[in-house]
Amino acid sequence: MNDKGYGLGLPLWQVVALAALAMPRVFLHDAGVSVPGPVQGLLVFLPPAAWVAVAVWRRIAAPVVTLLAVGGLYGVGLAVVHNLFWSTAFGDRPPELGGNLAGRLGGAEDVVLRVATTTSSLLTGLVVGLICGLVATAVLRRKPR
Template sequence: MSRATRVLGFSWPALVGLAALAAPRVVLHDLDVIEEGTFVNGLFVFLPPLCWIAAVLWRRPPRPFLTVVVIGAIYAVFLAAGHQLLWEESFGARPPALGGNLAGLDPTAQERIIRAAAVVSSLVTGLLVGAVTGAVAALLCRLVPAPKGGR
């Protein structure tokens, strides 16, 4: 058993698999297949973190908060990569542009700045989702008795 498995309660492939549950929303949203505020979008938003919580309640890792933060960090990478890979499909001929004093900046420089900001935003979003979900999972691990018979 690896150190990560002992501390996080899951193997790396399992952690990546759990994070990947949230990846389809990135693709579907960026391709305008699903829209914000719809029931289907809500399923894609809330179901993966609920699965993360269920997995933690089932496996009872030693550090549930850390486990889910790691899942969120992996999801953050998927989120950032997905947005970058689907940039052209998402924006087409009308990419976002800077305004104000930066409006006159070279379009290539503007794109690099905006893409970098999108990466940072994706990483922060994934980590926040992991932290909030991890806090809920850790609390539930304290409140909900472990199933009899162990894992």
């Protein structure tokens, strides 16, 4: 395999590293660590900006594909951290289903909520990756070669 792993335009280790840039905010948030507003802003916006910057700087041919992969890995990280920190985040008051399903699923309720959290995390990562990929594509199309 060449250095552009799996046709992503970047070596696989760089795809993983870009996804990892976004993980400190997730750990801090789920651990209940409060950070000042400006630092929080950097933790939120700097990683996706770095994804776009790398795609543009490296002139990746298909930035949407590459950054979808980065976002997908970020989504997996989100899901893992959310599930690992479940008890820390919710303490003695775990989430519960409401409406017609309130109290009807017994022990399966936790599984349903964790599956929903995992699905949401994966979709969040993919959407962030897609948006970043579209931004990088737009920048690359405007930038002269």
